[in-house]
Amino acid sequence: MAGQDDFEIIDPRFGSYVLGNAPLEELASGFRWIEGPVWMGDWNCLLFQDLPRNRTMRWSESEGLSVWRSPSDYANGQCRDQQGRLVACSHHGRCLYRTELDGSVTRLVDRHEGRKLNAPNDIVSKSDGSIWFTDPLYGLLNDYEGGRQQSEQRPAVYRLDPHTGALRVVADDFDGPNGLAFSPDERRLYIAETGDQTKPDPRQYIRVFDVHEDGRLSGGEIFHKIEPGYCDGMCVDEDGNLWSSAGDGVHCISPDGTLLGKIRIPYTVSNLCFGGGPHKNRLFIGGSHTLYAVFLNRRGATWP
Helix, strand or coil: CCCHHHEEECCHHHHCCECCCCCCEEEEECCCCEEEEEEECCCCEEEEEEHHHCEEEEEECCCEEEEEECCCCCEEEEEECCCCCEEEEECCCCEEEEECCCCCEEEEECEECCEECCCCCCEEECCCCCEEEEECCHHHCCCCCCCCCCCCCCCEEEEECCCCCCEEEEECCCCCEEEEEECCCCCEEEEEECCCCCCCCCCCEEEEEEECCCCCEEEEEEEECCCCCCCCCEEEECCCCEEEEECCEEEEECCCCCEEEEEECCCCEEEEEEECCCCCCEEEEEECCEEEEEEECCCECCCC
16 A cells, blocks of 8 residues: 555645545556456446456455456457446457346447458447447557457547447547547547557547537547656546546546646556446556556546
8 A cells, every 4th residue: 555645736626636544555466467447336346357368357345356257359448338238349359249238248340341340449338328439450460469460441439329230430530549538428528549659759649529419529639648658548537537547657637638636656557447336436547467446535427
Protein backbone atom coordinates (compact mmCIF):
# COMPACT_ATOMS: atom_id res chain seq x y z
CA MET A 1 0.00 0.00 0.00
CA ALA A 2 0.97 3.61 -0.51
CA GLY A 3 -0.27 6.94 0.78
CA GLN A 4 -0.90 10.48 -0.38
CA ASP A 5 2.32 10.46 -2.42
CA ASP A 6 0.36 8.40 -4.95
CA PHE A 7 -1.78 11.43 -5.82
CA GLU A 8 -0.72 14.61 -7.58
CA ILE A 9 -3.28 17.38 -7.16
CA ILE A 10 -3.03 19.90 -10.01
CA ASP A 11 -6.49 21.48 -9.73
CA PRO A 12 -8.23 21.86 -6.33
CA ARG A 13 -11.22 19.91 -7.63
CA PHE A 14 -9.10 16.76 -7.75
CA GLY A 15 -8.33 17.10 -4.04
CA SER A 16 -11.99 16.47 -3.24
CA TYR A 17 -11.87 13.21 -5.22
CA VAL A 18 -9.09 11.75 -3.07
CA LEU A 19 -9.96 9.91 0.15
CA GLY A 20 -7.24 10.45 2.73
CA ASN A 21 -7.63 6.99 4.28
CA ALA A 22 -7.99 5.06 1.00
CA PRO A 23 -4.54 4.31 -0.42
CA LEU A 24 -3.60 2.75 -3.72
CA GLU A 25 -3.68 -1.05 -3.34
CA GLU A 26 -1.86 -3.77 -5.26
CA LEU A 27 -4.36 -6.59 -5.83
CA ALA A 28 -2.38 -9.07 -7.93
CA SER A 29 0.75 -9.27 -10.07
CA GLY A 30 2.73 -11.59 -12.33
CA PHE A 31 0.78 -10.98 -15.55
CA ARG A 32 2.35 -10.08 -18.88
CA TRP A 33 0.10 -7.18 -19.94
CA ILE A 34 -3.29 -6.38 -18.43
CA GLU A 35 -6.13 -5.24 -20.68
CA GLY A 36 -9.90 -4.97 -20.84
CA PRO A 37 -10.98 -4.60 -17.18
CA VAL A 38 -14.75 -4.75 -16.73
CA TRP A 39 -16.70 -4.84 -13.47
CA MET A 40 -19.34 -7.59 -13.21
CA GLY A 41 -21.68 -6.12 -10.62
CA ASP A 42 -24.03 -9.10 -10.38
CA TRP A 43 -21.03 -11.42 -9.90
CA ASN A 44 -19.25 -8.95 -7.62
CA CYS A 45 -15.96 -9.45 -9.44
CA LEU A 46 -13.60 -7.96 -11.99
CA LEU A 47 -12.79 -9.65 -15.29
CA PHE A 48 -9.65 -8.60 -17.17
CA GLN A 49 -7.27 -9.94 -19.79
CA ASP A 50 -3.78 -11.31 -19.32
CA LEU A 51 -3.48 -10.65 -23.04
CA PRO A 52 -0.13 -12.21 -24.07
CA ARG A 53 -0.99 -15.35 -22.06
CA ASN A 54 -4.26 -15.70 -23.99
CA ARG A 55 -6.50 -15.86 -20.93
CA THR A 56 -9.24 -13.91 -19.15
CA MET A 57 -8.75 -13.51 -15.41
CA ARG A 58 -11.26 -13.10 -12.57
CA TRP A 59 -10.62 -11.22 -9.32
CA SER A 60 -12.96 -10.78 -6.37
CA GLU A 61 -12.50 -9.47 -2.86
CA SER A 62 -13.77 -12.67 -1.30
CA GLU A 63 -12.20 -15.30 -3.58
CA GLY A 64 -9.06 -13.65 -4.93
CA LEU A 65 -7.64 -14.46 -8.34
CA SER A 66 -8.55 -17.24 -10.78
CA VAL A 67 -8.56 -17.98 -14.51
CA TRP A 68 -12.01 -17.37 -15.98
CA ARG A 69 -11.37 -18.34 -19.61
CA SER A 70 -8.38 -19.97 -21.29
CA PRO A 71 -7.78 -19.70 -24.16
CA SER A 72 -9.48 -16.35 -24.70
CA ASP A 73 -8.63 -16.05 -28.42
CA TYR A 74 -6.27 -13.25 -27.37
CA ALA A 75 -9.13 -11.04 -26.21
CA ASN A 76 -8.40 -7.38 -25.48
CA GLY A 77 -11.16 -4.88 -24.66
CA GLN A 78 -14.51 -6.08 -23.36
CA CYS A 79 -17.80 -4.61 -22.17
CA ARG A 80 -21.27 -5.69 -21.14
CA ASP A 81 -24.21 -5.10 -23.43
CA GLN A 82 -27.68 -3.96 -22.36
CA GLN A 83 -28.68 -7.57 -21.57
CA GLY A 84 -25.63 -8.08 -19.34
CA ARG A 85 -23.77 -10.28 -21.82
CA LEU A 86 -20.01 -9.93 -22.12
CA VAL A 87 -18.76 -8.77 -25.53
CA ALA A 88 -15.02 -9.09 -26.20
CA CYS A 89 -12.56 -7.96 -28.88
CA SER A 90 -10.42 -10.81 -30.24
CA HIS A 91 -7.01 -10.11 -31.73
CA HIS A 92 -6.39 -13.63 -33.02
CA GLY A 93 -9.93 -14.17 -34.31
CA ARG A 94 -10.15 -10.61 -35.70
CA CYS A 95 -13.71 -10.43 -34.43
CA LEU A 96 -16.14 -9.54 -31.67
CA TYR A 97 -17.55 -12.44 -29.71
CA ARG A 98 -20.28 -12.50 -27.07
CA THR A 99 -20.62 -14.75 -24.04
CA GLU A 100 -24.31 -15.54 -23.70
CA LEU A 101 -26.07 -15.75 -20.35
CA ASP A 102 -25.92 -19.55 -20.55
CA GLY A 103 -22.14 -19.47 -21.11
CA SER A 104 -22.16 -20.27 -24.82
CA VAL A 105 -20.16 -18.08 -27.19
CA THR A 106 -21.46 -16.30 -30.30
CA ARG A 107 -19.23 -14.68 -32.93
CA LEU A 108 -20.89 -11.34 -33.71
CA VAL A 109 -18.84 -9.87 -36.55
CA ASP A 110 -15.48 -10.48 -38.22
CA ARG A 111 -15.73 -8.68 -41.56
CA HIS A 112 -16.71 -5.35 -43.05
CA GLU A 113 -17.75 -5.20 -46.70
CA GLY A 114 -16.30 -8.65 -47.26
CA ARG A 115 -12.85 -7.92 -45.84
CA LYS A 116 -11.53 -9.16 -42.51
CA LEU A 117 -11.37 -6.77 -39.59
CA ASN A 118 -7.88 -5.97 -38.34
CA ALA A 119 -7.61 -6.67 -34.61
CA PRO A 120 -10.53 -5.17 -32.63
CA ASN A 121 -9.04 -3.43 -29.64
CA ASP A 122 -11.47 -1.66 -27.31
CA ILE A 123 -15.23 -1.56 -27.05
CA VAL A 124 -18.19 0.23 -25.42
CA SER A 125 -21.93 -0.36 -25.35
CA LYS A 126 -24.48 2.46 -25.77
CA SER A 127 -27.88 2.53 -24.10
CA ASP A 128 -29.65 1.97 -27.44
CA GLY A 129 -27.92 -1.42 -27.59
CA SER A 130 -25.37 -0.47 -30.23
CA ILE A 131 -21.77 -1.66 -29.85
CA TRP A 132 -18.89 0.69 -30.71
CA PHE A 133 -15.33 -0.53 -31.15
CA THR A 134 -11.91 0.45 -32.46
CA ASP A 135 -10.01 -1.62 -35.01
CA PRO A 136 -6.31 -0.65 -35.29
CA LEU A 137 -3.49 -2.78 -36.66
CA TYR A 138 -1.63 -3.40 -33.38
CA GLY A 139 -2.79 -6.97 -32.80
CA LEU A 140 -1.61 -8.00 -36.28
CA LEU A 141 1.92 -6.65 -36.05
CA ASN A 142 3.63 -9.27 -33.86
CA ASP A 143 3.25 -12.72 -32.36
CA TYR A 144 3.02 -11.53 -28.75
CA GLU A 145 -0.66 -10.57 -28.66
CA GLY A 146 -2.33 -12.81 -31.20
CA GLY A 147 -0.04 -13.55 -34.13
CA ARG A 148 1.16 -11.69 -37.21
CA GLN A 149 -1.46 -11.46 -39.92
CA GLN A 150 -2.02 -9.32 -43.02
CA SER A 151 -4.29 -6.29 -42.77
CA GLU A 152 -7.09 -6.08 -45.33
CA GLN A 153 -8.29 -2.54 -44.54
CA ARG A 154 -7.28 0.68 -42.89
CA PRO A 155 -7.80 1.34 -39.15
CA ALA A 156 -11.30 2.55 -38.26
CA VAL A 157 -13.95 2.97 -35.57
CA TYR A 158 -17.16 0.97 -36.01
CA ARG A 159 -20.76 0.90 -34.81
CA LEU A 160 -22.54 -2.46 -34.72
CA ASP A 161 -26.34 -2.47 -34.71
CA PRO A 162 -27.34 -5.49 -32.59
CA HIS A 163 -30.84 -5.61 -34.04
CA THR A 164 -29.93 -5.69 -37.75
CA GLY A 165 -26.31 -6.84 -37.54
CA ALA A 166 -25.30 -3.87 -39.69
CA LEU A 167 -21.69 -2.78 -39.21
CA ARG A 168 -20.85 0.81 -40.10
CA VAL A 169 -17.64 2.84 -40.10
CA VAL A 170 -18.18 5.96 -37.98
CA ALA A 171 -14.62 7.32 -38.20
CA ASP A 172 -11.72 6.34 -40.44
CA ASP A 173 -9.30 9.26 -40.11
CA PHE A 174 -7.21 7.55 -37.41
CA ASP A 175 -3.76 5.99 -37.63
CA GLY A 176 -4.39 3.90 -34.52
CA PRO A 177 -7.79 4.21 -32.80
CA ASN A 178 -7.60 2.69 -29.33
CA GLY A 179 -9.57 3.30 -26.11
CA LEU A 180 -13.00 4.93 -26.21
CA ALA A 181 -15.68 6.09 -23.78
CA PHE A 182 -19.04 7.87 -23.88
CA SER A 183 -19.86 10.88 -21.75
CA PRO A 184 -22.60 10.19 -19.15
CA ASP A 185 -25.28 11.74 -21.42
CA GLU A 186 -23.88 9.85 -24.44
CA ARG A 187 -23.68 13.06 -26.46
CA ARG A 188 -19.91 12.87 -26.69
CA LEU A 189 -17.57 10.04 -27.61
CA TYR A 190 -13.91 10.19 -26.60
CA ILE A 191 -11.50 8.14 -28.73
CA ALA A 192 -7.77 7.72 -28.15
CA GLU A 193 -5.47 8.13 -31.13
CA THR A 194 -2.30 6.18 -30.34
CA GLY A 195 -1.00 6.53 -33.85
CA ASP A 196 1.19 4.60 -36.23
CA GLN A 197 3.93 3.57 -33.83
CA THR A 198 6.28 2.64 -36.67
CA LYS A 199 6.65 6.36 -37.36
CA PRO A 200 9.20 8.48 -35.44
CA ASP A 201 6.56 10.98 -34.27
CA PRO A 202 3.14 9.27 -34.23
CA ARG A 203 -0.07 11.19 -33.62
CA GLN A 204 -1.02 10.54 -29.98
CA TYR A 205 -3.89 12.37 -28.30
CA ILE A 206 -7.53 12.03 -27.24
CA ARG A 207 -10.18 13.24 -29.69
CA VAL A 208 -13.81 14.11 -28.92
CA PHE A 209 -16.80 13.63 -31.22
CA ASP A 210 -20.43 14.72 -31.06
CA VAL A 211 -22.80 11.74 -31.22
CA HIS A 212 -26.00 12.11 -33.25
CA GLU A 213 -29.22 10.19 -32.70
CA ASP A 214 -28.79 8.26 -35.95
CA GLY A 215 -25.35 7.02 -34.85
CA ARG A 216 -23.29 9.45 -36.90
CA LEU A 217 -20.29 11.25 -35.44
CA SER A 218 -19.17 14.81 -36.11
CA GLY A 219 -16.35 16.99 -34.85
CA GLY A 220 -13.32 14.97 -33.81
CA GLU A 221 -11.11 17.78 -32.59
CA ILE A 222 -8.23 17.18 -30.20
CA PHE A 223 -9.59 17.09 -26.65
CA HIS A 224 -6.41 16.49 -24.66
CA LYS A 225 -2.85 15.27 -25.11
CA ILE A 226 -1.50 12.94 -22.43
CA GLU A 227 2.06 13.60 -21.26
CA PRO A 228 4.08 11.53 -20.59
CA GLY A 229 3.05 8.63 -22.76
CA TYR A 230 -0.37 8.43 -24.38
CA CYS A 231 -3.93 7.29 -23.69
CA ASP A 232 -4.46 3.57 -24.20
CA GLY A 233 -7.72 3.09 -22.27
CA MET A 234 -10.13 5.38 -20.42
CA CYS A 235 -13.33 5.57 -18.41
CA VAL A 236 -15.71 8.30 -17.24
CA ASP A 237 -17.06 9.27 -13.82
CA GLU A 238 -20.49 10.58 -12.79
CA ASP A 239 -19.55 14.21 -13.50
CA GLY A 240 -18.13 13.49 -16.93
CA ASN A 241 -14.48 13.60 -15.91
CA LEU A 242 -12.30 11.40 -18.09
CA TRP A 243 -9.87 9.03 -16.31
CA SER A 244 -7.14 8.11 -18.78
CA SER A 245 -4.20 5.74 -18.77
CA ALA A 246 -0.80 7.42 -19.11
CA GLY A 247 2.90 6.73 -18.98
CA ASP A 248 3.12 7.75 -15.31
CA GLY A 249 -0.22 6.43 -14.06
CA VAL A 250 -3.80 7.66 -14.36
CA HIS A 251 -4.73 11.21 -15.40
CA CYS A 252 -8.07 12.79 -14.45
CA ILE A 253 -9.29 15.28 -17.07
CA SER A 254 -12.33 17.56 -16.72
CA PRO A 255 -15.00 17.75 -19.48
CA ASP A 256 -13.37 20.97 -20.73
CA GLY A 257 -10.01 19.23 -21.20
CA THR A 258 -8.27 20.50 -18.05
CA LEU A 259 -5.86 18.11 -16.31
CA LEU A 260 -7.10 17.95 -12.71
CA GLY A 261 -4.69 15.48 -11.17
CA LYS A 262 -2.88 12.18 -11.36
CA ILE A 263 -2.74 8.82 -9.61
CA ARG A 264 0.88 7.79 -9.82
CA ILE A 265 1.51 4.16 -10.79
CA PRO A 266 5.06 2.76 -11.02
CA TYR A 267 4.30 1.09 -14.38
CA THR A 268 2.70 2.16 -17.64
CA VAL A 269 -1.09 1.96 -17.34
CA SER A 270 -2.99 0.16 -20.09
CA ASN A 271 -6.64 0.40 -19.12
CA LEU A 272 -8.97 1.03 -16.17
CA CYS A 273 -12.60 0.93 -15.07
CA PHE A 274 -14.88 1.88 -12.19
CA GLY A 275 -16.61 -0.79 -10.12
CA GLY A 276 -16.31 -2.39 -6.73
CA GLY A 277 -19.80 -2.63 -5.32
CA PRO A 278 -23.12 -0.77 -5.55
CA HIS A 279 -21.54 2.71 -5.59
CA LYS A 280 -18.94 2.05 -8.34
CA ASN A 281 -16.47 4.24 -6.46
CA ARG A 282 -13.45 1.96 -6.81
CA LEU A 283 -11.09 2.49 -9.73
CA PHE A 284 -9.41 -0.68 -11.04
CA ILE A 285 -6.14 -0.03 -12.87
CA GLY A 286 -4.05 -2.26 -15.11
CA GLY A 287 -0.45 -1.20 -14.54
CA SER A 288 1.48 -3.27 -17.08
CA HIS A 289 1.82 -6.63 -15.24
CA THR A 290 0.14 -5.56 -11.95
CA LEU A 291 -3.50 -4.97 -11.02
CA TYR A 292 -4.17 -2.00 -8.73
CA ALA A 293 -7.27 -0.41 -7.22
CA VAL A 294 -8.15 2.69 -5.24
CA PHE A 295 -11.37 3.94 -3.64
CA LEU A 296 -12.29 7.48 -4.66
CA ASN A 297 -14.80 10.12 -3.64
CA ARG A 298 -16.25 9.80 -7.09
CA ARG A 299 -18.53 7.25 -8.73
CA GLY A 300 -18.31 5.74 -12.18
CA ALA A 301 -20.81 7.04 -14.70
CA THR A 302 -24.15 5.39 -15.24
CA TRP A 303 -25.82 5.80 -18.62
CA PRO A 304 -29.45 6.51 -19.64
